Amino acid sequence: MNGHPGGFVPKGPRCVRVRWLNVSPRPTEEISGIFDDMLLHARELLAVRSPLDAELIVSEILGAWYGRRTGGGDVEELVGEALLDHASEKGTPASLALLAGVAYLGTPRQAATAERKALRLIDEGVARPPWAHKVGLIQAGECYVSRDAYGDQDSVVCTYTYAGSERHALVVVVDNNLGGRWDVPCESGLVRDAWVTSKVDRLLDHCRTEAAGELTEFTELTPAQARALLEPALALTDSLADAPVSDTFASYHAFLRARVRALPPGGRRPPSPVYSADRRATLAARFLASREAEELSDLSAAGRCVDRIIDYGCTRDFGRPLRVSPVKCEMFLLDWLPRKIFLTPPEQEAMPHVLAAWVRWAGRRTGLPEAGVRVTLDAVWDATHKFGEAYRDPVTFGLDRTLVEKLLPDGDLEALPRRAFALPFLTGSLASLDPSDPSDRRELLSFEHPGATEAELEGYERLAVRLWRGDPPDLWETAQHLLDQGAERHLLVHRLMLLVVEHDLDRRALCRALRDLRADGL
Structure with a gap:
């Protein structure tokens, strides 16, 4: 079912309109006014008799801050629980109705707080709505x-x-x-x-x-x-x-x-299939030997392309490389590849054709109806011309292809900027060095940091290795943030190296230190 089937209008509150709530700091009077608006709308809870209608009204009120983010703490605590305090202080029948609904629909903390405050209002003689006993x-x-x-x-x-x-x-x-x-x-x-x-x-x-x-x-x-x-x-x-x-x-x-x-606990999702390197290689070999792959002219490029297709299915589709669909193929061609993968020109040319052959082969193996295969192939060909626009080869930005290939031996396109930041001296007499090789990497770092002690070079190498792997992601995020703030690269590299050396054995401590550095600056 895509959307709401014909004839089925979603049931929900008809008149609740909660003023948009921003959780950034505001004057107490303004927050109080927003909560008063919510309690005003909560009066509708006194007019309904169906517990379902009541729950949906309360759910919409609680949804006023869904998806909001704040740097000052958990939004449920800052806003949700503050609303409960406000309702309790007002002590009206609408307040009790709202508390009764939140006692069932809220987070565990909200529910416990709402139930306690609701019982206090009942003890004080506030009238309970007729649906309240049914929601539980x-x-x-x-x-x-x-x-x-x-x-x-x-x-x-x-x-x-x-x-x-x-x-x-x-x-x-x-x-x-x-x-x-x-x-x-x-x-x-x-x-x-x-x-x-x-x-x-x-x-x-x-x-x-x-x-x-x-x-x-x-x-x-x-x-x-x-x-x-x-x-x-x-x-x-x-x-x-x-x-x-x-x-x-x-x-x-x-x-x-x-x-x-x-719903009762105890159910289990089927485990995602695990595809080892050998199993992935076998799958690729069977495809390349199939009749669907016979018309692929460049088998070397096709082999590298099908490896990417299988990798996407295993890592981004919960271990389902053989699953094909129009949406999945479009996301692969127009989103994942342009963001994540470095393709050589032959691979760029071959990829749509390899994907189309894979659709036919995988569809046959999984029993996808022929109508589904046709629709999926149509989506692949529709996306092919867009692929040429969406995929931007780094070479088109003036980078040397040999340099790019050295920095991306694994094809991880997103790694290019952080690796270029970590090892920028791959030109001239150093152009023949391989930054993924430990001895060549040490030579590059020795050239960048003349006069550094062995201990310092070891620290710079630890930093370079972490940036190469993107581990932790906070490391490159911090470097980007401080570069945007105008930090000089050599000072930033030295400061990051010191943090890596200090916290190399404690990843959480390193991430905390990096967050502090982002906040405080160099």
Whole structure:
């Protein structure tokens, strides 16, 4: 299901409009005014009788600060808990209604605080809303997943009741392509959208009808399996500063978080396949020997290209190099390769043709319907002319190709600037040296730092090796930040070397020291 199926309008609050909340420091009066706005909207909680309507209103209020970032601490603590304090101080029926909702929908800390404050208001005689006792009676029912044949997207449908009544369904869209867009370790896709409907039977009938086609399947999950699928996907979404979620996702976030918690634990996701170097090489060899690869003219370039395709599938698609889809191929050609990989001119020329042959070969091996193979091939050819525009060979910026190839023996295009910063003297009489070779690297560093002691040269080499590997990422981030601030390179290199030597055996301490250096400057 892409988006909301026809006839199913997401159920949610109709009139809540919370003023945009920025978590940067503001005068106390202004923050208090924003919280008063929220309590004003919370009065709608007194007019509804359905616990589902009430939960969705509270979820939208809590979503007012979803995705906001602050350097002063956890946003849930700074804003969410401050709102609870404000509601408790007001002591109105709307305040109690909001606290009752947060006691179920909030984070563990928010929930504990809200419950304690709500009980105090009840003891003081504040009237409790009629739905309040029902929100804790949620029961998980049957769960399903709708999957497209490409493996791009899972739409998970989880049904619930309040102690057997008011059946409703939560639909969660998990995107299995976007998770690989971020260079962070992840074992799942990410949640991109969520919505709720009370028309459960119509929804399920729609899903079954849609699954009658050859490019979609609809299967039942146990509630524990649904939780095992959704929990890591939601965690990945929440960990990203700019996750590409729908415009309405913030309103449903707290509701979604609580409903995932309501599913029983114990389910397990199928483990991602592990592809060793030998297994990857065997896969590449079988492809190159296949009939789909017969028309590839430059087998040497094709071999290097297919290695990149397999690497992308193993590292960015959760161990699924054989999975092909229009979206995956477009992201590979137009996003990952231009950002990450250095290609020689023959490889640039060959890559779209190798990818098209791989689509045909992998599609046959995985049983992708012929219609799906055709659509994927169309996407590859549509992206081919854009690939020439998106991929920028470093040589076009005036860099010597031999120098680039020495700095990028592994093809890691993102490493070029930090390696050039670490080892800038690869010209003239030093042009024949290999910076990836330890003895040649020491000679380069001796030329850059004449008169340095052996201990100092060892420190500079440790720094160069860390920059070469990008370990930790904070090292190059700090160097870039200070260069942007006008720092002189030789002074910056010396300061970074001292930090690396001091904290070489404690990676966390090194990262803390680098963050302090970014904040304080040279």
